[in-house]
Amino acid sequence: MSFALLRAPLRKAAFSAAIPRTAVRTSYRKFSTPTPPPPPKAKSNNGLFIGLGAAIAVGGLAVYLYSDSTETGTAVKSGIQVAKVKANFVPTKEDYQKVYNKIAELFDEAGEYDDGSYGPVILRLAWHSSGTYDKDTKTGGSNYATMRFEPESLHGANAGLNVARDLMEKIKQEFPWITYGDLWTLGGVAAVQEMSGPKIPWRPGRIDGHAEHATPDGRLPDASQGGDHLRNIFGRMGFNDQEIVALSGAHALGRCHSSRSGYEGPWTFSPTTMTNDFFKLLFDEKWVWKKWSGPKQYEDKKTKTLMMLPTDYVLTQDKSFRKYARAYADSNELFFKDFSAVVARLFELGVPTEQFVAPEPWIMKNLDEQDTKQ
Known part of the structure; x- marks a missing residue:
């Protein structure tokens, strides 16, 4: 299990030992979290006031605070975020590292x-x-x-993700200046990196929207479907076949719950350690239909303790998907490289480039790296 004292032993679990480590919801007002105040480390200069003044002049602070127009309020919020970026009115990388650390400590x-x-459920969030994201409608x-x-x-x-949102709310209370979009995606970065996965480039700059921006149902993958469905869902986000397969490798972590998705069981024998085992098992094990009252899923014939979803198994049946899945099964290094790149893109979907606080993403340090340098 993953108690703090067992962190190091867990990361050396049988299925990862041979692979070097490279790396409650509360009630919300109609208007989302107010623009966070400047942290103590933030710079304060004439450029700051000029930048904020420009944003206020464009949208009007009164409109931002009191307007009944959701779109107007959000546009002003985005404008203020851009102005803050230009004026360096943002928390430092060190401030975000502190948030990362708190999230990582929460896993234990x-x-x-x-x-x-808690790492897998926070990654799922x-x-x-x-x-x-829909690339056509943006x-x-x-x-x-x-x-x-x-x-x-x-x-x-999203069934069961209230657990992750509630956990992230604890971090939000401690660091009220961070937006939920930044908090949740930073949580995903921490989950991958703390569970022996690759480094995930990340940068902040997301803003909190309104209930009117909530997306319609059906935009996330349906595990009961096949290859055409995967291409439709991921293609809408802007991903190709190789990226679809790489993203599927996230199933190396966590498990399904019959009380949530209807499916049951872990994909690998080490669900809290990230490796390419998901792909290796797809090819190395014999998968048969599970005999039970739940939805159709596969189980390994040998132990009957692992499961694969129809959308997982299709990676071995579709000719294009199969070649990438086979390559990742053969090389953990290649999988980590491609997974890192595509997850970094995934976490930035829907965010205007000008909102980001840095021209290039950052690499956050994991807890072990910081312990080594102390």
Whole structure:
């Protein structure tokens, strides 16, 4: 399990030992979290006031605070975020590292929950809050963190994510200046990196939206479907076949719950350690239909303790998907490289480039790296 004292032993679990480590919801006002005040480390200069003044002049502070127009209020918010970026009116990388650390420390408080770590469910929160993006309408994605609102929070694909949102709310209370979109995606980065996965480039700049921005149901993958469905869902986000397969590798972590998705079981024998085992098992094990009263899913014939979803198994059946899945099964290094790149893109879907506080994403340090340097 993943108690704090067992962190190091867990990361050396059998299925990862041979692979070097490279790396409650509350009631919300109609208007989302107010623009955060400057942290103590933030710079204060004439450029700051000029930048903020420009944003206020464009949109009007009174409109931002009191207007009944959601679109107007959001546009002003985005303008203020851009002005803050230009004026360096943002928390420092060190401030975000502190948030990362708090999230990472939270993983070890899981006790008996899901194999002893909150990491997988927090990664799922980051994934699902970003994967609603539609490149044609430029709606959805991580920018507005709309899973805070109904009906999106109640969509079937998001069942059980109230656990992750509640956990992130504790961090939000300690660092009220961070937006939910930044918090949730940073949580996803921490989950991957703390569970022995690759480094995920990340940068802040998301703003909190309104309930009116909540996305319609059906934008996330339906595990009962096949290859055409995967291409439709991920193609809407802007991903190709190789990227679809790489993103599917996130199933190396966590498990399904019959009380949530209807499916049951872990994908790998080490669900709190990230490796390419998901792909290796797809090819190495014999998968048969599970005989039970739940939805159709596969189980490994040998132990009957692992499961694969129809959307997982299709990666071995579709000719294009199969070649990428086979390559990742053969090389953990290649999988980590491609997974890192595509997850970094996933977490930035829907965020206007000018809102980001840095021209290039940052690499956050994991807890072990910081312990080594102390």
